[in-house]
Amino acid sequence: MSEGTWLTNVKLEIGERQLANGAYETETALFHIQVKDGRILEIKDADSIDDLQGQQLDMSGKLAIPPLKEMHNHLDKTYMALDWKAVIPVANLKERLELEALELVELADSTEQRATKMIETLLKYGVTHIRTHVNIDPYIGLKNLEGVKAALEAFKGIVTHEIVAFPQHGLLRNEVPKLMREAMRSGATMVGGLDPAGIDQSIEKSLHEVMTIATEFDADVDIHLHDGGSVGYYTADKWIDIVEEAGYKGRTALSHSFCLGDVAVAQQEAIAKRLADQDVAIMSTVPINLNRTLPPIELLDRHGIKVHFGCDGFYDSWSPYGTGDVLEKVTRFSELNRKIDERSLRYGLKYATAGITPLDKNGVRVWPKENDEASFVFFEAASTAEVVARKPQKRWVMVNGKMVSS
Missing domain, CATH: 2.30.40.10 (Urease, subunit C, domain 1)
Incomplete structure (x- = not known):
């Protein structure tokens, strides 16, 4: 033996x-x-x-x-494995989404190739688990999902994964809920959402649709929440209500969640208690943006809320920057928050290892x-x-x- x-x-x-x-x-x-x-x-x-x-x-x-865990990624968006190109500037989010929509069809045929290169890069840095959001939209249907699935299959037994069906161009457009359900039947493992106020322009309707699809497929949820201030705060608070009503404790996450840092500390404490009660995780990318308040990661951590870091999309139509090293996010968080002693530096690793x-x-x-x-x-x-x-x-x-x- x-x-x-x-x-x-x-x-x-x-x-x-x-x-x-x-x-x-x-x-x-x-x-x-x-x-x-x-x-x-x-x-x-x-x-x-x-x-x-x-x-x-x-x-x-x-x-x-x-080993490291990459908990917020977009394998389908990267330009990796293609020739260099920088980002085309736009005036606002609406223009960025319109530009991405034009690119989707052009890039769809190379999704597997590009995703494979990103997975190889993440693995080289020590990542053995990837949560990837994949565009599900009316422009390319499930093409990106098919390419990402094929890329991940080649790493079976090495890299574990979760695939979030992500309605990047809005969940409430007529055909998108149907496409989201097709994606869940075709290999996506989680249900995503995006800015119920800013993109879908109907907070309650958008959040309820996310939960309806999730419960239909008994799938976990991860929602992009960029909406800031009181609107974002209300959205997060409403989501906790829906999680509690659906009995979905411990099965959902809110990504980005800048709104949690936009409000007074008393409000941060109040919603942190609610997030902890329903075990809603927070996914952060610790972006460099001097005009954007980060979620109060240390306050959330003190309340026992699971906080995980990810690199988000990198080198794509949104940004030419990024390396794929999730450890960089821990270093950035530590530097921004003056973590300079042995204990606090050591503790920060948990955000890139799912708490280990x-x-x-x-x-x-x-x-x-x-x-x-x-x-x-x-x-x-x-x-x-x-x-x-x-x-x-x-x-x-x-x-x-x-x-x-x-």
């Missing part, structure tokens, strides 16, 4: 110590990790005198962290454990804090015990 493979000399975080000056420092040690059939069988101190049976892969003191960190808030080791999935991202770094602050570009990615990028 195969003994599996030993990953030798893996650096793991084991705790922390407080220095004389009051600062905290992460403690690490070297371990040998036995993996077999995609799981961790055993974790031994590296100075163990036991003979290691089976194959060995020397990780030479590289630091292991949990090697040490908990108290500095106690909680990952990895025996029988966990044998998936890691390895860095030449001293600690998670250094990874967050410095974003080392060289990464070794292991999924289910197999090295897939190095």
Whole structure:
């Protein structure tokens, strides 16, 4: 019987110590990790005198962290794998959507090729799960969905995924609800929505239609919410009502949600309690926009609300920027919020790993454990804090015990 493979000399975080000056420092040690059939069988101190049976892969003191999760993406929109082109400027959102509509037919035939290139890029950075929104609209029907599905199928067993049927050009247009239902029957796994006020111009009707489709297919929901101020706040509050009425606790998310940062702190606290009560997650891309208030991520986190980061679309008709490294979002959030000490830098990793960190808030080791999935991202770094602050570009990615990028 195969003994599996030993990953030798893996650096793991084991705790922390407080220095004389009051600062905290992460403690690490070297371990040998036995993996077999995609799981961790055993974790031994590296100075163990036991003979290691089976194959060995020397990780030479590289630091292991949990794999990254890309929780807000648009695989179908990218220009990656095509010739370079910058974005055509427009005056407003209406013009941007009109321009994108003209491009959709032109780009549809290359969706699989472009999505594949983006998946490869995300994987190289350590992403092993992708939540992608896919345009479902009257211009190309389900063509983008077909291309994205084909691209993801090629990474089966390496990258897990969720596909959100996304009505980018409005949900309440006559043919779109029918197309959304076709998308759910054709491989989409979640139901999306977009700006019930700004795009659909009917908050209640738009939100109820999203939930109607979701309950019809027993699917989870992720709604883009760019509408700001009191209008956006009302939309989020109304959505929580609908979630509670439908018994959909823990099955929905609001993406972007800038409106939550546009209101007074008392209102932020009030809606945070409601979001937490119905376990509504918040997906943020931490954009650089000096004219836009970010959602109050730390306040939401204190209330126990799940907050996840994603890169959104990048290098597409909306923006020429972006690399696909979700760790950049953690670094940006940390820098914007003056997270400069070891503990706070280390804690920020959770926003890119679906909440998993090697040490908990108290500095106690909680990952990895025996029988966990044998998936890691390895860095030449001293600690998670250094990874967050410095974003080392060289990464070794292991999924289910197999090295897939190095």
